[in-house]
Amino acid sequence: MINLDYLLAFVTAADKGSFSAAGRHIGKSQSTISVSVSNLELDLGVSLFDRTGKYPVLTQEGEHLYEQAKVLMRQADRIENYTSGVRDQVENSLVIGLDPLVPFSLIETPLEKISQKFPFTQIQIKKEKSDGLFTQLNDDKVDFVLHLTEDAIPDYYEFACIHQLEWTCVCSPDSEFADLEIVNNDLLTTERQIICTSLYEHKVLGSVGTLSQSVWLAHDQDDMIRMVEQGIGWAVLPTIMLQERVALGTLVEFTPEYVKSNQSYGVDLVWKTNDSLGPVAHYLRELLFTG
Template sequence: MINLDSLLAFVTAADKGSFSAAGRHIGKSQSTVSVSVNNLELDLGVSLFDRSGKYPVLTVEGERLYKQAKVLMRQADRIEHYTAAVRDKVENKIKIGLDPLVPFAVIETALEKMAQKFPFTQIQIIKETREKLFEDLGEDRLDFALHLSAEALPDYFEFASVAQLEWACVCSPDCEMADLDIVPSELMTTERQILCASMHDHPVLGPVSVLSQSIWLAHEQDDMIRMVEQGIGWAFLPKIMLDERVGMGTLVEFTPDYQKVNQMYGVDLLWKTNTQYGPVFKYLRELLFEASKK
């Protein structure tokens, strides 16, 4: 049977170009690396390195084995990390509920870091209405949820504010409002407005964001953006979703005459009280807490 330590010594020596460099990299002496490679050659019955020069050079057989050995070492590393995750009781899956009014950008950096730290945990993102998120969280069908702050929450939920979103009005470059420094409310009421159902029904955002007498409802905010870019109407959306498109010129941000200050709305992270959570949940929660402080 192939010894993994010997295989590691071989792969590292090939990567680093010498037995001494390999030893420094893996914390072994040069002689230990040399002996490990010699033992591997004896076990396999082939010469892996040509040692006639100043530095060892892979033989033809060594080149072929090196590629296979790299794959084997990656698999061994995955097995080691997986068994460590099992010992540490790392969750197999985390289900995150996302309010359609919360842009994915709020959590994407945290998810990227989590994927690196816990590569064997599956993440499932579920977009639902606020009411359905509350129901699923209460029935343990979600681990936690993110929603746009509104009225008081059920007593069995814990919550923390993890983001403040600035919102803005946008239209297409061809829209009449795109050329105005300040857009009068009268014009906004006559031009078609694009909303999504979650925005229309939100107890806080709905009453202040619905202005036009002509409303089209989209499924999600991404759909709203595409409709505005097509010139179908104007919309009120989180700036974090708009900046790139405004920079490219496909959207134009405008200022309504009623808007005196930036309009900010908070994003809350919700989870159930008196519930035992694993390391992935705790890590993600901490990442979101840290992001809110920046």
């Protein structure tokens, strides 16, 4: 059986270019690295380094085994990390329910950090309306729900507002709204509005967010953006989703008469009261609270 310490000494020596540099990197003496590599050569029955020069140089066999050794070391690291996670009771999976009104960008950075800190935990994102997500939360099919604040949260749920989401009115560059300093209410109500189904059916924001007499419904806000860019209608969308497209000129912000400043609504993170949260869930909550 291959000794992993010997293998580590071999790979590190090949990476660093000398036994002394490998020893400094690992925290062992040069002689320990040299002995480890020699023992590995004896175990394998091949010469891994040509030692005739000032610095050891990989032989043809050494070059071939070096690539395989790196793969084996990565696999060993994965096994060690996985067993460490098992000991620490790290969750195998975590399910996050995301209402279509909540921009995915709010969880992009936390997800990236989780992927690095807990590489063996599977993350699933469920994107649907809040009512369905709360049903799944109650049935333990979802661990967290992110949604726009609406009715009072039941006592058997914990929640925290993690973000104030600003909203902006936008149209295509070809829209007549694009050149107006303020779009009056009469014009606003007669031109087609693109609305996300979740907003249209929202208990609190539905009536506030629906302003036009002519409405087209889209499944999510990414679809809304594409329809507005095509000049199909105008929309009210989270500002955080628009910055790049406004800078590129595919969307134009405008100010409606009914409001002279950006509107904002809270985004709540919700989870079940007394749920036993594992390390990944705690870490996600911490990231969202501080983000």
